[in-house]
Amino acid sequence: xxxxxxxxxxxxxxxxxxxxxxxxxxxxxxxxxxxxxxxxxxxxxxxxxxxxxxxxxxxxxxxxxxxxxxxxxxxxxxxxxxxxxxxxxxxxxxxxxxxxxxxxxxxxxxxxxxxxxxxxxxxxxxxxxxxxxxxxxxxxxxxxxxxxxxxxxxxxxxxxxxxxxxxxxxxxxxxxxxxxxxxxxx
Numbered sequence: 001x002x003x004x005x006x007x008x009x010x011x012x013x014x015x016x017x018x019x020x021x022x023x024x025x026x027x028x029x030x031x032x033x034x035x036x037x038x039x040x041x042x043x044x045x046x047x048x049x050x051x052x053x054x055x056x057x058x059x060x061x062x063x064x065x066x067x068x069x070x071x072x073x074x075x076x077x078x079x080x081x082x083x084x085x086x087x088x089x090x091x092x093x094x095x096x097x098x099x100x101x102x103x104x105x106x107x108x109x110x111x112x113x114x115x116x117x118x119x120x121x122x123x124x125x126x127x128x129x130x131x132x133x134x135x136x137x138x139x140x141x142x143x144x145x146x147x148x149x150x151x152x153x154x155x156x157x158x159x160x161x162x163x164x165x166x167x168x169x170x171x172x173x174x175x176x177x178x179x180x181x182x183x184x185x186x
Contacts, residue, residue, distance in 0.1 A: 007118035013090070017052075017071055025051050025070065036063035048073070055079075056097060076130065091123040091142065096130035102154075104137040111142050129164070138173075151179055 015022060028047050044061050052071030058078035066086040067073060073089055076097030083103045087093055090110035101107070113122040124143030131149035134140060139157045146152065147164035156173040165179045 001117055003114075003119060004117045005119055008120070009118065010121075013121050013123075015069065017069065021051070021071075022069075029067065033065055033067065062103075082136070089126075090121070092125040093128075094125070095128045096132065096148075098130055099128050099132045099134075101128075101134045102136040102138075105134045106139045107134075108139060109142050149179055149181070 017025075028051075032044055032047055041059070041061050044065075045055060045059055048067070048070045049055055053067075053073040053075065055075045056077035056079070059075060060080040062081060062083040064084045065081050066088070068087065068089050072092045073087065074092070074094045076095060076099065078098050079095055080100045082101060082105065085101045085103065085105045085107075087107045088110060089107065093107055093109060095101075107126050109126055110121060110123045112119045122142070126140055126142070127145045128134070128140075129146060129148040129150075132146045133151045134146070135152055135154040135156065137155045138152045140146065140152065141157065141159045144158045144160065144162070146158065146162045147166075149165045150162040151167045152158050152162065152173055153167060153169040153176075156169050157171040158168060159172045162168050162173070163175065166175045167177050167179050168174060169176045
């Protein structure tokens with residue numbers, strides 16, 4: 001048996017939105033998100049919520065962020081999305097509060113089943129719990145859960161659950177040490 005991409009049927013994928021909504025989002029996304037000439041976070045937040053994203057307070061979104069389907073996105077309070085990060089959410093993405101997704105990071109909810117000749121979709125949601133930090137140029141793969149205050153370091157690839165208060169590094173990412181947060185009195 002060999003791969004047969006001609007047999008791939010994208011109609012089996014549920015985008016959870018109609019043609020008008022998808023088309024309108026792709027237009028607004030190209031104008032307001034992928035370009036860097038409109039840095040206004042308020043406009044971006046408004047458009048995301050208009051298209052169904054749930055967003056908490058204190059949201060920071062930098063230029064050139066890419067988001068596939070806002071209606072499959074839930075963001076907590078005080079979340080930072082760095083320049084050029086990409087939320088390729090073919091499935092649902094839930095981001096807790098006080099989460100930082102650094103420059104060029106990729107949250108990837110979609111994949112293909114290489115065991116099926118037609119290469120059908122194999123998608124799974126992503127969950128980033130409170131206090132998570134996804135480092136620059138790192139990748140979070142489909143079905144990954146990043147537990148509370150875990151860190152994925154620069155350029156690393158998370159392929160499975162990351163334990164709470166643990167720092168992960170490499171490809172595939174492995175635990176390298178515990179995360180401690182200092183109690184600083186001001």
